[in-house]
Amino acid sequence: MKAAVGAAGATSLSGCAGLLEGSESKDVDPIDQEFQYAFQDKTGALGDIPDSNVDPEEASEFQVIENGVSEEEWDEMRRDDVEVARGFLSGELERLPQHQEVEGTVDDIVNRTQEIYTNPGSVESDRVRGLLQEDVEDSVRFARSLVHAVDTATGINTSGGKNMVVPNVAEYVAQEIGLDFGEFNMFTVRASEPQPSAIEGIVEGSIRERPDGSEAGIRGITHGVSLLTYSQDGELETKYVENTDASPQKYFFHAIRDPEDSAYTTSLDKETITMRNGDTQFPEHYVTGLELNKGLEMESNGVLDDGDTARAFVGAALDLIDDGHNNLSQFMANSNEGYDVTLTDSFVESADELADGMDEEDLRNYRQLGRAVYQIFENELGEDFRGDPIRGYDQPLKIDGTLEEPEFYHMPGNRPSE
Structure with missing residues (x-):
């Protein structure tokens, strides 16, 4: 050993x-x-x-x-995530406070996505219509169509609600429409996001003062975004997808973007970031569970709580194999709460910035890691x-x-x- x-x-x-x-x-x-x-x-x-x-x-x-568990059975764990979305939309599955009236069904999302994907000109929003017509890669156009379909078919406008639907129906909707993007996955990756410092749960060491005198901090790595993977010209491509909007809104220049162009990968050596709306933000307020060295440095600086990064990394691996968590004995609303995980230096070095430059071998290794952790977590020790x-x-x-x-x-x- x-x-x-x-x-x-x-x-x-x-x-x-x-x-x-x-x-x-x-x-x-x-x-x-x-x-x-x-x-x-x-x-x-x-x-x-x-x-x-x-x-x-x-x-x-x-x-x-x-x-x-056979390969086919592991695949079924991903395919049956659509049942979580069905339960959430119907109100039968109460995992998160909905804060609002939720409308629509999965069938509505399928039909609306197909309409948007095949006929972008039918979209009322000028911004979304323009982006759909600019999208060169079919898989990106599909992801944008799906996010906008969930907007218009369900009325959900919270990130938590969107995250219960978008990644859980993505593969099902693509299959129903008859689309094949090769190594297509759209799974949850948790991220940090700045919020007013007065909000409960803000990590004290993360609070920063903005130029306008207001203060903001982060509550950990809890915000749900999706990592989109697909095959293009024989290569694996990856994109971060904001599930909340199909077009850029307040902060991000692109709702669907390459990891290397994301605020999540911005170096901590940079003092500030200028966002789409002109606001000044801070690199230490943006990270996902896949930027391991950045997240661990944020922990060392007191911006994140100890263990946040490793939990988010393992949580994303579990979401890759079972985003709906409907096959797990224990449900975690944020995918990374409660796990006590340590990643050693050698492992971190091999997996740092996994989303940026991930190839098919990396994806396969990450999926197999998620399966191993799943089995460990389900294992009874006493x-x-x-x-x-x-x-x-x-x-x-x-x-x-x-x-x-x-x-x-x-x-x-x-x-x-x-």
């Missing part, structure tokens, strides 16, 4: 697996232990992940994560005082190695008590 050296310091795991093997392991409480996971992949859907972790034949029973299962969601997780060859470690956790 390899030693894990990373952001949390040097941790020697030499001999760890041997310590937990044999008859003595029967008396070991896994909650208290530091150990590397082993993966028994019965379907091959985890790719090479079993090879970079402990051999199941040399591990204790509680170290072994068994994957019996029972609490009520007799309820203690799952991996409740336990500290460290990810070492690289994005290509990730290593997963359980760190000593706490057993829930009465």
